[in-house]
Amino acid sequence: MELVRNTNLSALLVLLSCFCLQFGSATDTITAAKFINDSETIISNGGDFKLGFFSPPNSTDRYVGIWYAEISVFTVVWVANRNNPLKNSSGILTISEVGNLVVLDGQKKVLWSSNLTNSVVNSSAQLLDSGNLVLQGNTTGTFLWESFQHPSDTFMKNMKISTDVRTGKKVQLTSWKSPSDPSIGNFSAGIEVRNIPEIFIWNDSNTYWRSGPWNGQIFIGIPDMISVYLDGFNLVPDNDGTFYLSFSFSNDSFTTKFVLNAQGNIQQTYFDTGDDHWGIEWSALNTDCDVYGRCGAFGSCNSQNSPICSCIPGFEPKNRKEWNRGNWTSGCVRRRPLQCERVNNGSDGGKKDGFLKLTKMKVPDFTDRSSAQEEKCRNQCLENCSCVAYAFDAGIGCMPWTGSLIDLQKFSSGGIDLYVRLAYSELDKEGNVKVIVTVTVIIGVIFSGICIYLLWRWMSKQKGKMHLPLSQLTKIYEHREEEEMGDDNHGDNVNQAKLEELPILNLQELASSTNSFHQSNKLGQGGFGPVYKGKLSDGQEIAVKRLSKASGQGLEEFLNEMVVISKLQHRNLVRLLGCCIEGEEKMLVYEYMPNKSLDLFLFDSVKPKLLDWKRRFNIIEGISRGLLYLHRDSRLKIIHRDLKASNILLDEELNPKISDFGMARIFGGNEDQANTTRVVGTYGYMSLEYAMKGQFSEKSDVFSFGVLLLEIISGRRNSSFYACFQAWKMWNADNIVALTDPIIREPCFEMEILRCIHVGLLCVQDFANDRPSVSIVISMLKSEIIDLPLPKQPAFTERQIAPDASSSQNNLSKCSINNVTVTMVQGR
Structure with missing residues (x-):
């Protein structure tokens, strides 16, 4: 009896397992029995893409489409029924009786179909993790149809744009009519193979843009392609005469795509997880010169000139009147006939033609191709009167032109050399011009030599200043601080800021450790300049902060950070390992923080999941302990003045360390407050008295800490003073759920989170006297102080600006700079 019971139980478990497997496998698949209606979606196995019904912005029409599943910005990459939208939500996506994928309306009318003549009964459609929707037979498993072969306006990695030279069949992009209308627009893009494959954009049937020929690695008509796309694109011919274009990048986390927009421009966009939007990496059309044939035949376009069109040397406008009015479509004609043309006309042949070299050019359209080497290529062209x-390009070979030169463009960089055939008399004129230019250049060189010598003498004196001992650099710092703080504030506090022994690293050592400051080692970009990862010869990993020439900060902030942080040692402050001052180079060397900055975790779309409440509370405590050390426990009282999420670095265990002391100020033992005529910091983190009057104190840092605390709890970036008022409003309405990041909403932590919000609101009160000190903040966070006072309503925007405006003007009358530090993270 027991055996029978066990057998029945086993059978039941097997049936349940089969059911679960069948149910699970159906989440990315459509069959005749399992269709989807307007309210349903399917999702690819890895969760990258969704398929379902949607409405474009500002439209109520319904379409079947594919979009990114894990990107917060709704982005459609493919549309089925582009020209036949549904007017209501009665649509169905299913497999027809004959095996086609179809979109039906409420009356079972077919609005769109995969339209296969060789369809298979009982086929199924599956959404793959590549974003490709495939129709396949249940028995063979081969793809009968796929959306990648019928794209809309989007070109994604692993897709193939193709052209069959024999049949003329093309797989190409077609634009939407508008952002609200996905029906097929006026523009299309694909491969055109005349003699050499190129990418074209067409406006209806007219050429609108072209990429220039493919040389096996790049399209030579795209000037910046060598540095951007060398490892991405691939264009290969198949044995049957079909050319395929595809792209993929080694970094799979880099979400990018190419879109042919409604204006006819192909743009490469990438998703910036930090700012939560699609950024533009590259555009096909950036200037008027990128439009096909802008300057007509034998006309050259240069976007740096005004007007942008000019005839190439040896040619003149065909219609001078129209040309002068800015109508360049008629192009240019040759001024002097070629020698072979004169011979054919019975005239005296004269001297032979020659070639004029034009550098950095986008080569014209309609090129021929031969395998001749460069010198033979020249002779072949010279022997052919046409x-x-x-x-000549090493990857293509010889490219001669026998017709009009169309779509010429002069680049500032990139491009190749083009040799234009001219009559000997035209070349002679060009030779005279060269003589004039040569003489001018010689005179210019002599004059420049004198200037360079004088400049060298001046720089020699300046260079001596840059190699001053650190003690004298400190004196420069003290003098500048006196100027900023006023005569009454340069007593004991500055004299205490004597720079302790700090290791000096040479430029060659730092360049070697960062691979000559290579882009791949770049960690980020701040107001000071770029930060690079490096490894010293002893194996120690470092972060090198290099002052940028374009930075709003300079020697003052560099010396300030060096003086301040060299005196500090605390587990929650980033450790300065050394510095480098050579010539124009100024660098600070820190311990390397593998997890970079806090803002990358808080405001990313994925990383906040790594910060549960225990880790966030540990970060809050660590920041407060570091701040307490700055204000009370170190030998010097330090006011940071730029406390924010991007200036909190995280080590390998996600412990916080306060960084970036370029704006910090040292207080004497008896000082509690100081004034400045130079307000620095970041909007949204600055307290009222500092932003309006230039007054800063410990309570200024407490305000910034309060803003940071609320950001850590909410997971949202604070962008204005009004955000503090919103936080207070939600707290006052007992709506803590709306203020708390969903990731940390757990009942067991509710009281602790509520207490932290309460403390944060006490820190961001308008008046400095109302805010607690850092030591009291720590006691509040540890529940050593049980009864917390009620925070006053932040009313900065409504109550404080107007009364303080006049006094602000008086206090800041000497102000010339309002420095705001900004941190940008670049994807690699």
Whole structure:
């Protein structure tokens, strides 16, 4: 009896397992039995893409489409029924009786179909993690149809844009009519293979843009492609005469795509998880010169000139009147006939033609191709009277032109050399111009040599200043601080700031450790300048902070940070390992923080999940302990003045360390408050008295800490003073749920989170006297102080600006700079 019971139980478990497996496998698949209606979606196995019904912005029409599942900004990459929208939510996506994928309306009318003539009964459609929707037979498993072969306006990695040279069949992009209308627009983009494959954009049937020929690695008509796309694109011919274009990047976390927009421009966009939006990495059309044939035949376009069009040397406008009015479509004509043309006309042949070299050019359209080497290419063109120009590229070979030169463009960088055939008399004129230019250049060189010598003498004196001992650099710092703080504030506090022994690293050592400050080692970009990861010869990992010439900060902030942080040692402050001052280079060397800055965790779309409440509370406590050390426990009282999430670094265990002391100020033992005529910091983190009057104290840092505390709890970036008022409003309405990051909403932590919000609101009160000190803040966070006072309503925008405006003007009358530090993180 027991055996029977066990057998029945086993059978039941097997049936349940089969049911679960069948149910689970159906989440990315559509069959005739399992269709989806307007309210349903399917999602790819890895969760990257969704398929379902949607409405574009400002439209009520319904379409079947595919979009990114894990990106917060709704982004459609493919649309089925583009030209036949549904007017209500009665639509169904299913498999028809004959095996086609179809979109039906409420009356079972077919609005769109995969339209296969060789369809298979009982087929199924599956959404893959690549974003490709495939129709496949249940028995063979082969793809009968796929959305990648019928794209809309988006070109994604692992897709293939193709052209069959024999049949003329193309897989190409087609634009939307507008952002609200995905029906097929006026523009299309694909591969055109005349003699050499190129990418074209067409406006209806007219060429609108072209990429220039493919040389096996790049399209030579895209000037910046060598540095951007060398490892991304691939264009290969198949054995049957079909050319395929695809792209993929080694970094799978880099979400990027190419979109042909409604204006006819192909743009590469990437998703910036930090700012939560699609950024533009590259555009096909950036200037008027990128439009096909802008300057007509034998006309060259240069976006740096005004007007942008000019005839190439040896040619003149065909219609001078129209040309002068800015209508360049008629192009240019040759001024002097070629030698072979004169011979054919019975005239005296004269001297032979020659070639004029044009550098950094986008080569013209309609090129031929031969395998001749460069010198032979020149001779072949010279022997052919119809040949008007030639160019040579190692990846393509010889490219001669026998017709009009269309779509010429002069680049500031990139491009290749183009040799234009001219009559000897035209070349002679060009030779005279060269003589004039040569003489001018010689005179200029002599004059420049004198200037360079004088400049060298001046720089020699300046260079001596840059190699001053650190003690004298400190004196420069003290003098500058006196100027900022006023005569009454340069007593004991500055004299205490004598720089202790700090290791001096040489420039060559730091360049070697960072691979010559290579872009791949760049960690981020701050107001000071770029920060690079490096490894010293002993294996120690470091972060090198290099002052940028374009930075709003300079020697003052550099010396300030060096003086301040060299005196500090605390587990919650980043440790300064050394510095480098050589010539124009000024660098600070820190311990390396593998997890970078706090803002990358809080405001990312994925990383906040790594910060549970225990880790966040540990970060809050660590920041407060570091701040307490700065204000009370160190030998010097330090006011940071720029406390924010991007200036909190995280070590390998996510312990916080306060960084960036370029704006910090040292207080004497008896000082509690100081004034400045130079307000620095970041909008949204600055207290009222500091932003309006230039007054800063410990309570200024407490305000910044309160803003930071509320950001850590809410997971949202504070962008204005009004955000503090909103936080107070939600707290006052007992709506803590709306203020708390969903990731940390757990009942067991509710009281602790509530107490932290309460403390944060006490820290961001308008008046400095109302805010607690850091030591009291720590006691509040540890519940050593049980009864907390009620925070006053932050009313900065409504109550304080107007009364303080006049006094602000008086206090800041000497102000010339309002420095705001900004941190940008670059994807690699």
